[in-house]
Amino acid sequence: xxxxxLLESSLAQTLEYFPVTALIGPxxxxxxxxxxxxxxxxxxxxxxxxxEKPSDLQKIKNAEWFxxxxxxxxxxxxxxxxxxxxxxxxxSLVDEWEKPGCFLILGSASRDLLxxxxxxxxxxxxxxxxxxxxxxxxxEFCAIEHYFESGGFPRSLLVKNFEISFEWRENFISxxxxxxxxxxxxxxxxxxxxxxxxxxxxxxxxxNYSNLGNALGVSNQTIRNYIDLLSSTYMVDIVxxxxxxxxxxxxxxxxxxxxxxxxxxxxxxxxxxxSLLGHVAFGAIWEQIVLSNIKxxxxxxxxxxxxxxxxxEIDFVVKLNGKIFAVECKASFVSSLSKGNYFAxxxxxxxxxxxxxxxxxxxxMKENIDATSIEGLINYFRKY
Numbered sequence: 001x002x003x004x005x006l007l008e009s010s011l012a013q014t015l016e017y018f019p020v021t022a023l024i025g026p027x028x029x030x031x032x033x034x035x036x037x038x039x040x041x042x043x044x045x046x047x048x049x050x051x052e053k054p055s056d057l058q059k060i061k062n063a064e065w066f067x068x069x070x071x072x073x074x075x076x077x078x079x080x081x082x083x084x085x086x087x088x089x090x091x092s093l094v095d096e097w098e099k100p101g102c103f104l105i106l107g108s109a110s111r112d113l114l115x116x117x118x119x120x121x122x123x124x125x126x127x128x129x130x131x132x133x134x135x136x137x138x139x140e141f142c143a144i145e146h147y148f149e150s151g152g153f154p155r156s157l158l159v160k161n162f163e164i165s166f167e168w169r170e171n172f173i174s175x176x177x178x179x180x181x182x183x184x185x186x187x188x189x190x191x192x193x194x195x196x197x198x199x200x201x202x203x204x205x206x207x208n209y210s211n212l213g214n215a216l217g218v219s220n221q222t223i224r225n226y227i228d229l230l231s232s233t234y235m236v237d238i239v240x241x242x243x244x245x246x247x248x249x250x251x252x253x254x255x256x257x258x259x260x261x262x263x264x265x266x267x268x269x270x271x272x273x274x275s276l277l278g279h280v281a282f283g284a285i286w287e288q289i290v291l292s293n294i295k296x297x298x299x300x301x302x303x304x305x306x307x308x309x310x311x312x313e314i315d316f317v318v319k320l321n322g323k324i325f326a327v328e329c330k331a332s333f334v335s336s337l338s339k340g341n342y343f344a345x346x347x348x349x350x351x352x353x354x355x356x357x358x359x360x361x362x363x364x365m366k367e368n369i370d371a372t373s374i375e376g377l378i379n380y381f382r383k384y
Contacts (some may be wrong), residue, residue, distance in 0.1 A: 001158070003137055005034050006297065007130055012038070014126040015074070015101040019094035022080075025130035026234035026259070027108040027180060028172060030154050032078055034130060035106055039074060044101075046074040051082050063089045071097055080105040082183060091120040108180065110232040131234075131296040132260055133157055135289075135374050144358050148285065149273040151262020152292070162272060169266035181233065187226065191216055195226055199236060199256055200267035204284030206253040206307075227256065235259055237291060242304035242317040244347055251307040257288040264288065286331035287315055290356050290374060294318060294327070297378050312343035317350070321384045326350040327377070330357045335371035354380070 007023075011034075014021045023031050032050075039046040047070050049056045059066050063086055067075060071093075080086065094102050132152025135144075142157065150157045153172070156165045173196070177189040194216060199207075207227065209220040216223070230236040239255040258264035264285055270276050276285070294301060294316070302319040306312070306326075316327040326348055328341055335355045337345075345353055353369045354377050362372040372380070 002033070002037060003133070003154075005030065005130065006134060006137060007034065007128055008038060011128055012042070014128060015104065017100050018124065018126040019097070019100055020090060020103045020105065020121055020125040021101075022105050022107060022125055022127045023130055024107045024110065024127060026132065026153075027176065028153055028155060029130055029132045029234075031106045031108075031130050033154070035076055035078070035104060039076060039104070042074075044074055045072060046076055046104075048076045049078065051077065051079045060086070064093065067093055071102075074101055074104055076104040076106070078106045079108065081107045081109045088120055091124065094121075094124055108233065110234065112232060129299060131292060134296045135293050136297065136378060139375065145273040148261055148289070149265060149270075149276055151260040151265070153260060153262060156262045165262070166266060166271055169262050173263065173266060176233075176235070181229065187229075191218065192226060192230075195223070196230065196235070196258075197267050199227075199230075200258050200264050200281070202256070203258050203264055203281055204255060204287050206251060207256045208253065235263070237288070237295070239291070239303060239305050239316070242306040242348070244306075251309065255305050257284070257291060259288070259292060261285045261289055283329070283331045286358070287329040290327065290329045290377070291316065293374050293378065294381070298381060301381075306344050306348060308344070308347070310343070311340045312347060313340050314344040314348065317348060318381075320381060323351045323384055324348065325381075326353040328353070328355050330355055333357060333359065335359075335365065337365075337369070352380075 011021065011023065023035060025031055036048060049059065051057060067089070077086070090103055133154065134152070135147065138147070138157065149162070150165050155168050159165045159168065177193055181187065181192065195212065198212060198215065209223045213220045213223045227236065231238050237257045237259045239257065241250055241252050241254065243250060258267065264281065265276060268281055270279055276282055291303065294303060298320060304317045306314045306317050314326045315329045318325045318327055326345055328337060335357050337355060355365065355369070355371045356374060356377050357371065359371065359373045362370055362376040365371050
């Protein structure tokens with residue numbers, strides 16, 4: 001079964017205007033499936049190269065010659081981060097061909113991680129980020145409880161057997177640590193696994209690099225580098241503090257979230273929604289689900305958290321098209337705000353505040369404060 005992705009329309013637009021379009025996102029999130037489906041339905045000639053296949057690697061031994069023989073097609077290259085030496089060749093060819101839609105490149109690394117290799121494409125490339133499934137993409141045939149326990153990766157979410165889903169996520173974690181990360185930095189997979197598991201236990205909390213370094217027996221800088229690498233490969237999300245101009249003492253350490261609820265559950269050894277429901281990590285995993293959906297639906301939004309030393313706090317402060325919104329996440333059917341939340345709202349003065357719960361309905365709690373579902377939040381933000 002193919003599920004339409006939100007990114008499809010904007011992907012078509014960038015191919016019409018830019019010589020190179022980069023579709024980036026975590027491994028196994030559906031980039032190849034989306035690209036093949038899109039290219040097939042576009043009606044245009046294309047060639048698809050998977051740089052993990054020996055036969056396709058053989059074709060690009062003389063990349064300039066091979067690409068020139070395919071210049072009338074859209075050339076799609078999967079796992080481009082494994083061969084950054086192709087970027088100068090691509091730049092030279094698109095300048096020579098002088099037309100849009102020459103290359104569609106797929107990569108399992110962030111724009112920043114690819115930047116050093118792709119900087120020669122400045123002005124010629126558009127980046128589009130694909131996330132694991134967003135709630136709006138699968139809500140018609142998936143219960144929110146299943147989304148909680150399995151996460152958004154297609155091979156975890158779409159399988160009917162939960163044991164197979166859990167096993168796939170465990171294998172994904174092992175393969176990612178033992179193979180995929182090794183192309184970026186020298187590190188010990190066992191140490192990275194321990195850090196990743198520790199971050200799962202600290203999901204949604206402010207990160208203390210010293211404590212993590214002491215626990216793993218490595219330096220603070222090593223911990224920073226490891227977390228940055230996990231962020232650049234889309235395994236964790238880093239949320240910076242929102243700094244107001246009120247002169248108040250604020251918490252300044254970033255918060256770190258495991259970027260997929262299913263991966264978080266696998267790292268914690270949580271099997272099934274009933275076990276997750278009673279786990280201390282449940283609230284943070286709901287925050288992560290809300291965060292991931294905001295980021296996936298609105299890639300241009302700036303997202304922060306707010307916390308003062310006096311206890312005023314809001315989960316997320318969202319800057320979208322010049323407006324500021326406050327988002328508080330409640331993993332229950334009871335929507336309420338604490339005194340600390342109200343103090344934070346006085347400091348932030350948002351356009352509107354949303355208390356997001358796993359609900360189906362929305363209602364007004366107070367003036368400019370709404371209780372809502374993820375769907376209701378996304379629909380409101382789309383107005384902007």
